[in-house]
Amino acid sequence: MAKKKAQAEAGEDLSAWFEQSRPKLRKMIIRNFRCIGSKPVFIDLDDIVVLVGPNNVGKSSILKAYEMVMNHGSKKCLLTDSDFPNGCVHTIDLPQIELHTIVNGDSSPALRWVEKIEGQAIVRERWTWHSVNTEPKRQGYDVQKQAWDEQVPWGAPGVAQSKRPQPHMVEAFAHPQDLEKQVLDLLNAIIKDRIKNVQSLPDTEDELSDYARLLRQITVLRKKILDDSMSEIQTIESDLSSAISEIFPGYVVKFDPRAEDDIENDLSLFKSSSKLLMGPGQGYQGAIDKQGSGARRTLLWSALRLIVQNGAGKKTDTGRPHVLLLDEPELCLHPNAVREACRVLYDLPRQGNWQVMLTTHSPAFIDLSRNNTTIVRVERSVQGDIFGTTVFRPEKAQLDDDDRERLKLLNLFDPHVAEFFFGGHTIIVEGDTEYTAFKYIISKAPERYRNIHIVRARGKATIISLCKILNHFGNGYSVLHDTDFPILENGNKNPAWAHNASILAVVNESPMQNVRHLSSMPNFEAAYFGQEKINGGKPYNAFMRLQEDPRVFQLIEKLLSTVLNEEIELPYGCIRWGSLEELLEVVTPLQQAGAGRKE
Structure with missing residues (x-):
């Protein structure tokens, strides 16, 4: 009696807890489906899920797997020979798709199917296909038994279907x-x-x-x-x-x-x-x-x-809720339509019962300022296995409102800023002059600098926001920004100086070893072009100096190399520092000596 009473009380607590949840799909796990092998691919689901990665790694197969389980009970749920690994049915490598659904008190089954995962009320189901052109076997995970059961949370497929989003698949070709x-x-x-x-x-x-x-x-x-x-x-x-x-x-x-x-x-x-x-x-x-x-x-x-x-x-x-499954939305779009298409996709979940999953090769369809977007990179290992890695989830990147506002503005200026999600090494620079200089150096030796992505932050504060994303992204990166001077020419404190400490702090939070943090003293133009400021259009004049002066070209080329490789000696004008006090000791004499000031 005591045990039953405890279970009843626990059930009541659980019921009150998951009534606050918002019903939607949260995770999908895929095995042995098309090009995806026995090693499972894990896909975190959100209002917007963006699948990125090279060609022929299974992104479209993930969309198709999603559509299959959403259509359980119809002919669209039947597999053909080509859907099985290598086109053959093997009893030990059967296609299997597992789905985790967030439920609440209005749309949930009995409590035996509901478990608390990462603070959410989750129901787990899985589908296994044993042969071609036959219905899959559907099972539910019984939390009380801690095992998969022959029974299912929502009973008949038609009943279950009404609880899950209606899929709308739009294929690339x-x-x-x-x-x-x-x-x-x-x-x-x-x-x-x-x-x-x-x-x-x-x-x-x-x-x-x-x-x-x-x-x-x-x-x-x-x-x-x-x-x-x-x-x-x-x-x-x-x-x-x-x-x-x-x-x-x-x-x-x-x-x-x-x-x-x-x-x-x-x-x-x-x-x-x-x-x-x-x-x-x-x-x-x-x-x-x-x-x-x-x-x-x-x-x-x-x-x-x-x-x-x-x-x-x-x-x-x-x-019934809806899910849009969209393969390569950038296809056949006029350039003027790309930004509008991106806005439409990101606004769709705001209607209340739409989710979106898309594959893309265009960074223009990644909006880092949104707080409802998960980015998953799909890749193939050297052994040939397909795997999915969640590289961005807003709640884990810990972006605040100021970060999102900065990223929103950056997206307006540079729709390709999110290109670093597609692979390679990222270099964050502060302004247009260093961006132009590095891009020119790279253009002269593209094979040497292959897979290098330059991001211009257009300000120190945005550097901080980008570093937060790259820390969560889990990949190495480099940062080059101006030190500036602590005091302005008019004697007032320089607000840009305070950002130096914040940049250092967020870089030190990176879990990766291959992170490089360097600064130009007091700014890029003065450090490497030998003048207080480049009058007129700074990027254009820097470009002309690189073309006309071999010495300047060699200096910027060395700077780019040392930004990428810590074993290369720092050029004059560049510093690596470990504390604001250390930086202050270096730049104060420079300012007192009347060195160039950043305008």
Whole structure:
């Protein structure tokens, strides 16, 4: 009795605790699926998950695995030969996908399935495929037994499916007709979310059989839903046409649902033959699959923007959440559309029940200023194993509001600032002059400086924010910034001087050994170009000096080498220091001697 009472009390405490959780997917573990082998790939999930890494390492396979488990109970959950490792079914290396879902009191199963992991209420499920074209075996993790069980947390697949996000997969090189269907699915999701409280008609035909009356009511109900939807369809047509016309002036979009009277098993609102038409408002409007790649992708982004602008994804008490699975969003996008596309993706989860997972080779789709983004680097080891490493999670990077604001501004100036997530060694510099000088040196010997990424922070405070990210990133990096002087020419304290100590502190927090921290005295221009300041455009004039003066070129080349390698002697004007007191002892005589001051 005492044991049962203790379990009941523990259950009550757990129930009160997980009622505060926000339901969403948190982690996925993949084994033996396509190019992913027996060593599991761990993917942390968030509102936004960005998968980065080289080509052919399994990023698209991760998206597909996500789609498979979200579609359990449908034909989309069946595997083909190509989905098994090496195209063969081996009983000891069966495809398996495990999913961790955060639950709360409104959407959770019995407490036997709920455990506390990293302060969150988690339900664990896994799917194992034993053969081609057959349903996977689904199991739940019983916390009380501490073992996988033949029973499952939410019972039948249809019940479980309603608790997990509805997947919307958009493949990188999908057939035009497939991409059209993907856009239609998104639009249907918008319309279905908007149509609520549709009532069925009363039964007035007693002479019909129960079955016949049911079919008749469903047919009438579908027509009523379609009629009720027409105003929303027309609004969507107008909004899409307005968005499309920004890229293709004069073009309009027409949505033809083509509803018919026959009954489909899934009771879809619209026939599968629904078409999207696009073209000039006063000309021929052809099917989307007849349009160019740029037009089709633009329509996709217009549909996503529509969800964001109109709040179609806002969660209702009965609405099923959504997850957008997007492979290489940068494809076929006009440069002007890239930033808008990034904004749409990051705003989508703000609707309340959308999550996004995307693969990309473009740093423009990584926004470090957001606090809901996880970045996962997918790689292949020298032994051929695929593995995923979470390289950035906002809560672990410990960025504050000032950090995010600085990074937001930096993203505006340099959309490629996040390139360091894609590999290589990162060098953080303070300003444009040193950025230009180092880039010029690298351009003269690209093979020697391969995989070197230069980031210009445009200020000492932003250097601190970037170092926090790189510390969490777990990779080596180098920092070069100006020492400045502690006192300004007018006798006031220099606010830039105080940042020196903060930079040193955050660099010392790095868990990596290959971190290099150097400073130019008192600034880059004075230290290596021998003048107090470079008048006019500093980067351009530095570029001209490097071209015209071999001595200056050799000096900057040596500086770049020593920034990368601590075994190389420091050039004159560069210092490595371990405390603010040590730095002060060096720069004070320099200022008293009347050396150049940073403007």
